[in-house]
Amino acid sequence: MRKTVLFALGLCLFATGVPATEPATGEPAWEIARLYLIKRGRKLSRGHALYMTDATRPAIGFNCHREKLYAFVSVAPMSLGEVLTKWFRNPAEWKATYHVDDDPERTEKWIWTYKGKVFMSMPDDSSNYLLKAAGRGADLNFQRKGGDPVQIAIPPINRPLFEAFIEKCGFTPGSFGSVMT
Numbered sequence: 001m002r003k004t005v006l007f008a009l010g011l012c013l014f015a016t017g018v019p020a021t022e023p024a025t026g027e028p029a030w031e032i033a034r035l036y037l038i039k040r041g042r043k044l045s046r047g048h049a050l051y052m053t054d055a056t057r058p059a060i061g062f063n064c065h066r067e068k069l070y071a072f073v074s075v076a077p078m079s080l081g082e083v084l085t086k087w088f089r090n091p092a093e094w095k096a097t098y099h100v101d102d103d104p105e106r107t108e109k110w111i112w113t114y115k116g117k118v119f120m121s122m123p124d125d126s127s128n129y130l131l132k133a134a135g136r137g138a139d140l141n142f143q144r145k146g147g148d149p150v151q152i153a154i155p156p157i158n159r160p161l162f163e164a165f166i167e168k169c170g171f172t173p174g175s176f177g178s179v180m181t
Contacts, residue, residue, distance in 0.1 A: 095109060106126065119144060
């Protein structure tokens with residue numbers, strides 16, 4: 001637990017991003033960014049992020065760092081790209097219940113961040129499960145303890161962008177099975 005909270009606190013100060021080229025369908029795009037922390041004048045890598053760029057609705061994103069994958073869910077409209085480049089203050093464990101499409105509900109402890117508007121998963125099969133859902137496009141229903149339920153229509157990630165994120169993270173495509181439809 002302590003490592004997870006420290007990781008959330010240590011997320012970066014800035015990112016360099018590569019926007020996704022999505023068809024002009026009005027669908028929210030995805031973006032990959034390299035995350036950095038400047039500490040004592042040194043630029044330290046904090047991994048890579050893949051996130052939805054639509055700041056007008058709740059969204060989902062992912063961060064990989066040191067061979068661990070984390071999922072982020074915003075429960076309010078905001079730019080996940082901006083959130084991932086800021087320090088998190090006062091993170092805490094929080095109960096969350098979610099399900100993708102018609103799959104059974106999962107109830108877990110997540111990390112409450114950014115004034116309770118963003119939740120970060122623990123680095124386990126939940127983040128893998130949600131990345132697979134993002135790879136194929138799915139509906140995520142997410143509810144944190146004491147909050148209203150949020151539904152996120154996750155647009156599918158185009159195959160080259162998905163594979164680029166997997167490669168940048170040092171994972172193998174087989175790590176996530178066949179997620180692309």
